[in-house]
Amino acid sequence: xxxxxxxxxxxxxxxxxxxxxxxxxxxxxxxxxxxxxxxxxxxxxxxxxxxxxxxxxxxxxxxxxxxxxxxxxxxxxxxxxxxxxxxxxxxxxxxxxxxxxxxxxxxxxxxxxxxxxxxxxxxxxxxxxxxxxxxxxxxxxxxxxxxxxxxxxxxxxxxxxxxxxxxxxxxxxxxxxxxxxxxxxxxxxxxxxxxxxxxxxxxxxxxxxxxxxxxxxxxxxxxxxxxxxxxxxxxxxxxxxxxxxxxxxxxxxxxxxxxxxxx
Amino acid sequence: xxxxxxxxxxxxxxxxxxxxxxxxxxxxxxxxxxxxxxxxxxxxxxxxxxxxxxxxxxxxxxxxxxxxxxxxxxxxxxxxxxxxxxxxxxxxxxxxxxxxxxxxxxxxxxxxxxxxxxxxxxxxxxxxxxxxxxxxxxxxxxxxxxxxxxxxxxxxxxxxxxxxxxxxxxxxxxxxxxxxxxxxxxxxxxxxxxxxxxxxxxxxxxxxxxxxxxxxxxxxxxxxxxxxxxxxxxxxxxxxxxxxxxxxxxxxxxxxxxxxxxxxxxxxxxxxxxxxxxxxxxxxxxxxxxxxxxxxxxxxxxxxxxxxxxxxxxxxxxxxxxxxxxxxxxxxxxxxxxxxxxxxxxxxxxxxxxxxxxxxxxx
Ligand SMILES: Nc1ncnc2c1ncn2[C@@H]1O[C@H](COP(=O)(O)OP(=O)(O)O)[C@@H](O)[C@H]1O
Ligand SMILES: [Mg+2]
Numbered sequence: 181x182x183x184x185x186x187x188x189x190x191x192x193x194x195x196x197x198x199x200x201x202x203x204x205x206x207x208x209x210x211x212x213x214x215x216x217x218x219x220x221x222x223x224x225x226x227x228x229x230x231x232x233x234x235x236x237x238x239x240x241x242x243x244x245x246x247x248x249x250x251x252x253x254x255x256x257x258x259x260x261x262x263x264x265x266x267x268x269x270x271x272x273x274x275x276x277x278x279x280x281x282x283x284x285x286x287x288x289x290x291x292x293x294x295x296x297x298x299x300x301x302x303x304x305x306x307x308x309x310x311x312x313x314x315x316x317x318x319x320x321x322x323x324x325x326x327x328x329x330x331x332x333x334x335x336x337x338x339x340x341x342x343x344x345x346x347x348x349x350x351x352x353x354x355x356x357x358x359x360x361x362x363x364x365x366x367x368x369x370x371x372x373x374x375x376x377x378x379x380x381x382x383x384x385x386x387x388x389x390x391x392x393x394x395x396x397x398x399x400x401x402x403x404x405x406x407x408x409x410x411x412x413x414x415x416x417x418x419x420x421x422x423x424x425x426x427x428x429x430x431x432x433x434x435x436x437x438x439x440x441x442x443x
Numbered sequence: 444x445x446x447x448x449x450x451x452x453x454x455x456x457x458x459x460x461x462x463x464x465x466x467x468x469x470x471x472x473x474x475x476x477x478x479x480x481x482x483x484x485x486x487x488x489x490x491x492x493x494x495x496x497x498x499x500x501x502x503x504x505x506x507x508x509x510x511x512x513x514x515x516x517x518x519x520x521x522x523x524x525x526x527x528x529x530x531x532x533x534x535x536x537x538x539x540x541x542x543x544x545x546x547x548x549x550x551x552x553x554x555x556x557x558x559x560x561x562x563x564x565x566x567x568x569x570x571x572x573x574x575x576x577x578x579x580x581x582x583x584x585x586x587x588x589x590x591x592x593x594x595x596x597x598x599x600x601x602x603x604x605x606x607x608x609x610x611x612x613x614x615x616x617x618x619x620x621x622x623x624x625x626x627x628x629x630x631x632x633x634x635x636x637x638x639x640x641x642x643x644x645x646x647x648x649x650x651x652x653x654x655x656x657x658x659x660x661x662x663x664x665x666x667x668x669x670x671x672x673x674x675x676x677x678x679x680x681x682x683x684x685x686x687x688x689x690x691x692x693x694x695x696x697x698x699x700x701x702x703x704x705x706x707x708x709x710x711x712x713x714x715x716x717x718x719x720x721x722x723x724x725x726x727x728x729x730x731x732x733x734x735x736x737x738x739x740x741x742x743x744x745x746x747x748x749x750x751x752x753x754x755x756x757x758x759x760x761x762x763x764x765x766x767x768x769x770x771x772x773x774x775x776x777x778x779x780x781x782x783x784x785x786x787x788x789x790x791x792x793x794x795x796x797x798x799x800x801x802x803x804x805x806x
Binding site for chain 2: 346
């Protein structure tokens with residue numbers, strides 16, 4: 181039933197839930213603008229920690245590593261995940277469709293520690309030198325499943341007769357796909373890319389297993405600094421990371437809601 | 444009374460020949476040894492209950508399904524190996540299948556662009572097509588911004604754009620409300636005769652087939668039951684199933700007492716009254732038990748069949764009387780308008796006779 185109004189109690193529960201979810205993050209953002217060096221004492225508003233962040237070589241480097249890993253791994257995951265989704269969403273019979281779907285989606289529910297460890301073992305066995313490329317490959321592996329799910333859902337929602345209509349009107353299978361299916365799936369592919377991007381950006385576990393010297397990602401850097409004590413600089417870095425992830429999620433959700441124009 | 448004709452005109456070259464086509468989906472038989480010939484310029488209708496294989500037959504002609512057995516010929520050439528994009532055939536899907544991310548003009552131009560027509564020519568053809576379906580001014584609207592009837596027109600224009608030899612229409616009017624459907628039927632017929640394109644249309648509405656088709660094929664469970672001009676099939680079909688599919692019908696049993704030419708004298712089992720029934724196939728030998736079909740409009744007031752009124756409905760121009768005979772058979776009769784007095788109340792005794800030429804023998 182739609183149209184039910186929120187009662188007072190519902191609102192209170194909602195407020196507590198949201199506070200629980202977002203309170204800590206708000207606090208973190210607030211303290212990133214704290215003029216005081218002491219993390220627990222409010223010393224007035226200041227952007228000095230953002231300036232300090234810019235001057236902090238290791239944090240800056242880690243940010244660049246994270247961005248590069250996220251961009252490249254998301255691109256890879258989008259390519260592979262989209263191709264997988266296209267195959268799995270084909271109309272008619274595809275041999276082993278269920279098995280492949282299950283195999284593709286398994287990494288979504290496997291514990292990250294296990295995924296990280298197994299990738300580490302694989303890279304060692306293959307004699308890969310650990311570095312930015314191994315992290316990138318590892319992230320692409322993990323996030324492909326997420327892209328495939330998002331894109332497959334969209335492809336299954338596209339009317340089956342559309343591609344047939346294109347064929348009927350003289351399009352080859354490839355042209356029909358490129359002019360009809362792909363444009364209709366594009367918002368989901370974009371959303372899948374952004375999802376993979378954010379998953380890579382905030383991953384700590386898999387990156388820790390597969391990174392090598394010189395490929396420390398931002399979450400890894402933040403985590404290791406925090407063990408020596410929280411500094412406002414880290415708050416600033418975390419706030420920026422949050423902002424980036426939040427923006428990506430927002431764009432992704434807007435993109436996946438986009439439809440053909442109405443009215 | 445038109446004689447039974449299997450083809451509208453023998454002089455026409457069959458554009459399409461379907462020869463013994465069988466199509467299975469797993470163990471289900473969607474088409475069962477279907478053979479049909481469709482002449483150039485014909486308006487051909489496929490009718491039959493839901494799931495009888497109408498869409499499958501269209502999809503086979505369009506190239507989306509390959510027959511398991513049999514051949515499909517276009518202009519005498521086997522087109523089995525041709526993919527949909529290389530057949531001079533277009534289909535209008537039941538769902539219309541308009542591209543939601545393209546404007547109406549882009550939808551209609553899609554097939555023209557694939558054919559590599561120059562821009563100026565595409566623009567000229569678009570003007571023609573939008574005029575043909577009376578949608579001028581809606582070129583830039585997206586499908587989501589159009590009404591059901593307008594979408595139907597865009598789909599029709601798109602399917603006609605490449606000037607196909609054969610246009611396939613899968614329940615093109617099924618999604619429209621009754622009023623709009625009747626108006627659109629007339630337009631569709633007008634467009635077809637103006638362009639001279641061969642139309643093969645699927646419908647589950649026998650009235651629509653009657654209104655539009657030069658010839659009708661009645662399908663049931665993947666088989667073609669009968670083919671012929673709708674007015675001939677309506678009044679002289681071979682089987683009871685087709686008679687019942689094409690409209691209300693009274694089926695009375697009796698015994699043939701005499702034959703002459705294509706006619707038989709039948710003594711009705713219940714009343715013992717004599718009825719003259721057409722029997723073009725010679726189905727009823729003298730002395731054999733037969734079934735006689737009479738449409739409700741073929742029953743007139745008389746004394747061959749006695750019954751009592753169960754329900755009588757005033758339809759305006761005439762009245763539908765549903766009556767029960769002493770033997771328990773139900774009769775449906777379409778009688779002249781009852782006038783201001785209204786239709787007879789339930790329980791009124793009525794008598795019917797069979798109008799001359801209105802009865803025929805069915806198997
Ligand atoms: N792609 C398919 N896979 C399996 N069965 C199908 C498929 N298409 C049609 N059928 C079956 O074939 C029969 C005929 O279907 P269809 O041609 O769509 O009937 P109609 O259009 O007359 O309603 C139905 O029993 C239907 O379930
Ligand atoms: Mg159908």
